[in-house]
Each structure stands twice: as structure tokens, then as C-alpha cells.
Amino acid sequence: MYIPNENRYGSMTYRRCGNSGVMLPALSLGLWHNFGNITPYATQQALLRTAFDCGITHFDLANNYGPPYGEAERNFGRLMDEDWRPHRDELFISTKAGYDMWPGPYGDHGSRKYLISSLDQSLKRMRLDYVDLFYHHRPDPETPIEETMGALDQIVRSGKALYVGISNYGPAQAEAAIKELKRLGTPCLIHQPRYSMLDRHIENGLTDVLRKEKVGCIVFQPLAGGMLTGKYLNGIPADSRMAKDNRFLKPDSLTEDTVRKVTALKEIADARGEKLHQLALQWVLRDEVVTSALIGASRPEQITDNAEILSMPPLSEEEIQKIDSILK
Numbered sequence: 001m002y003i004p005n006e007n008r009y010g011s012m013t014y015r016r017c018g019n020s021g022v023m024l025p026a027l028s029l030g031l032w033h034n035f036g037n038i039t040p041y042a043t044q045q046a047l048l049r050t051a052f053d054c055g056i057t058h059f060d061l062a063n064n065y066g067p068p069y070g071e072a073e074r075n076f077g078r079l080m081d082e083d084w085r086p087h088r089d090e091l092f093i094s095t096k097a098g099y100d101m102w103p104g105p106y107g108d109h110g111s112r113k114y115l116i117s118s119l120d121q122s123l124k125r126m127r128l129d130y131v132d133l134f135y136h137h138r139p140d141p142e143t144p145i146e147e148t149m150g151a152l153d154q155i156v157r158s159g160k161a162l163y164v165g166i167s168n169y170g171p172a173q174a175e176a177a178i179k180e181l182k183r184l185g186t187p188c189l190i191h192q193p194r195y196s197m198l199d200r201h202i203e204n205g206l207t208d209v210l211r212k213e214k215v216g217c218i219v220f221q222p223l224a225g226g227m228l229t230g231k232y233l234n235g236i237p238a239d240s241r242m243a244k245d246n247r248f249l250k251p252d253s254l255t256e257d258t259v260r261k262v263t264a265l266k267e268i269a270d271a272r273g274e275k276l277h278q279l280a281l282q283w284v285l286r287d288e289v290v291t292s293a294l295i296g297a298s299r300p301e302q303i304t305d306n307a308e309i310l311s312m313p314p315l316s317e318e319e320i321q322k323i324d325s326i327l328k
């Protein structure tokens with residue numbers, strides 16, 4: 001039987017999500033990679049246990065995480081029964097729908113039909129009565145925002161999710177969705193965009209909207225899938241994502257410009273006596289508008305290694321400026 005570390009809440013920092021009552025851990029764990037049928041079940045179990053032992057209370061899923069689609073939720077459901085049932089109320093569990101999930105016209109995009117049936121399927125796979133958070137995974141310009149947000153509102157009112165959020169929406173799309181949810185009486189809890197030292201697009205308007213509307217922000221891929229660990233500076237290690245499962249992280253992402261930036265950033269991390277990925281995580285969390293950094297991990301030690309940032313001194317103004325000049 002799994003007995004969690006009894007000091008788990010002492011080492012983690014929890015940040016308020018927008019102006020809601022929800023506190024999220026500064027680091028959250030995503031199940032996009034390493035929870036499908038190509039990762040041993042024992043590794044998956046160890047990853048979740050290690051995360052929770054570090055005070056990570058938020059686990060992020062989506063209908064199509066795998067491979068194959070649905071498998072991460074299915075594995076999570078099995079782990080729910082084995083480890084997590086007694087701790088359900090200590091966990092904040094999310095899932096999403098918005099990308100392709102099943103064949104035909106009803107298994108993709110942003111219709112009420114798709115979102116509601118997808119969440120019903122997710123709950124069965126995850127062996128849950130409700131999720132804490134349900135997202136529309138990407139904007140769908142072909143479906144009226146009133147329909148998509150109306151579906152999210154209906155989901156909360158039906159008790160199948162406690163909160164709702166949006167992911168990958170641009171600033172104007174996010175503002176429209178937030179306003180519509182507000183009008184319906186179901187506030188938007190959080191936005192989930194990509195953000196890292198190698199992708200700062202959210203600084204061009206989106207963070208302004210979230211700050212103004214007091215909506216939380218959980219940023220995915222803060223380590224750019226592993227590129228911000230420095231592990232690819234001397235080739236592609238055999239046990240890395242790029243070698244083992246490069247569906248979304250191709251060797252051609254290692255451009256000359258990226259290698260130059262990563263090399264220079266590593267010097268700043270070295271000067272602080274830190275690892276590059278620790279610097280990268282501290283950097284995305286430097287602004288309070290970011291509630292949580294949503295990491296992935298292939299090994300439990302990576303999670304404990306990343307969680308060390310919680311006891312490290314914050315970045316100085318001078319370091320932030322140095323980083324800015326490298327990233328220009």
C-alpha cells in the first residue's frame with residue numbers, strides 16, 4: 001500500500017489561481033508523455049507517487065494522451081484504484097477535449113456534442129465521478145464561442161467538473177471566452193498556454209488579458225520538452241524523448257539559434273550553482289501571473305530534481321535582464 005510522504009506539503013509552494021479559491025502547486029505534473037502503452041506501468045506509478053510526495057497535487061491529462069489515445073486516462077484510472085482513491089480530495093485532476101479523438105464529425109473541435117460526450121468517456125476511463133478541471137483544449141473558430149462556453153457551463157452545472165478552463169487560445173479568443181463564461185455565471189478558472197525561455201509568445205498580449213481578468217495561468221512545456229535541460233547539447237542521448245518518442249520533439253528543433261541560446265543560458269545556471277532546467281522553471285515562475293509550471297517527467301528523479309527550485313533563491317533583476325538579452 002502507498003503511504004505518502006507526510007512532509008509533502010511543507011516543501012511545496014502553492015499559488016492562488018487567478019481570483020478563485022483554488023491554490024495550485026508551483027509545479028504540476030502532466031501525463032502527456034510516459035503514461036501510454038510504451039512506458040512500464042511501474043514507472044507511471046512511481047512518477048505519480050514521487051510527484052505527490054513532493055507536494056504536487058495537480059495532475060493534468062487530456063482525452064487523447066497516450067499512445068494510443070485514451071491510454072493515459074485508462075492507466076490513471078487503474079492507478080486511481082490502486083493508490084489514489086483515499087487521497088482523491090487532496091488531488092486536483094484535469095482533463096481536456098478539443099483535438100481529434102474519435103473518427104467522424106463529432107470527435108474533434110469545439111461542439112457541445114463533442115465536449116460533453118468526450119468528458120463522459122474520460123470519466124469512465126479515469127474511474128472518476130468528476131474532474132476538478134475540464135478544458136477546451138484549443139480554440140475552434142468554426143464553432144460559436146457561445147456554444148463551446150455553453151458546453152463548459154453545462155458541464156460544471158451537471159457536476160462533472162468543478163471548474164473549467166481554456167488552452168491554446170490567443171489573447172482576443174481568450175478574452176471572448178472569459179467574458180462569455182462570466183456572462184453564463186461559470187468563471188474561467190485558468191488558461192493553459194505553452195511558455196518557456198524558447199517560446200515567449202504569451203508575453204504579446206495574453207498575459208495582459210489574464211492579469212486584467214484575474215484568470216490563472218498554467219504554462220505547459222516549460223522545459224521545451226527537455227531542450228532546456230541541456231541534454232541535447234552534445235548529441236541526442238539514447239534515453240531521451242527525442243530518441244525514444246519523438247512524435248512531437250524532432251531533431252530539427254535543435255537549430256543553431258536554439259543551441260546558442262541554451263549554451264548561454266547554461267552559463268547563467270552554472271554561475272548560480274543550479275541546473276539549466278531549474279533555472280528554466282524559476283524563470284517561467286518569476287511573474288506571479290503564472291500560477292503553475294506544468295512539467296513532464298520520464299523518471300521519478302527528474303521530479304525531485306525539479307522540485308529543488310522551491311528552496312532556491314529567486315532570480316535577481318540583473319539575471320533576468322541577462323536572460324532577456326540572450327533570448328532576444
Ligand SMILES: NC(=O)c1ccc[n+]([C@@H]2O[C@H](COP(=O)([O-])OP(=O)(O)OC[C@H]3O[C@@H](n4cnc5c(N)ncnc54)[C@H](OP(=O)(O)O)[C@@H]3O)[C@@H](O)[C@H]2O)c1
Binds near residue numbers: 032168227277299
Ligand atoms: N495544452 C496543450 O496543448 C499541451 C501541449 C503539450 C503539453 N501539455 C501539458 O504539459 C505537460 C508537460 O509537457 P512536456 O512533458 O513536454 O514538458 P517539459 O517539462 O517541457 O518536458 C518534460 C521532459 O523534459 C525532460 N525532463 C524533465 N525534467 C528533467 C530533469 N530534471 N532532468 C532531465 N530531463 C528532464 C524529460 O524528458 P526525457 O524523456 O528526455 O527524460 C521530460 O519528459 C504535458 O504532460 C501536458 O500535461 C499541454
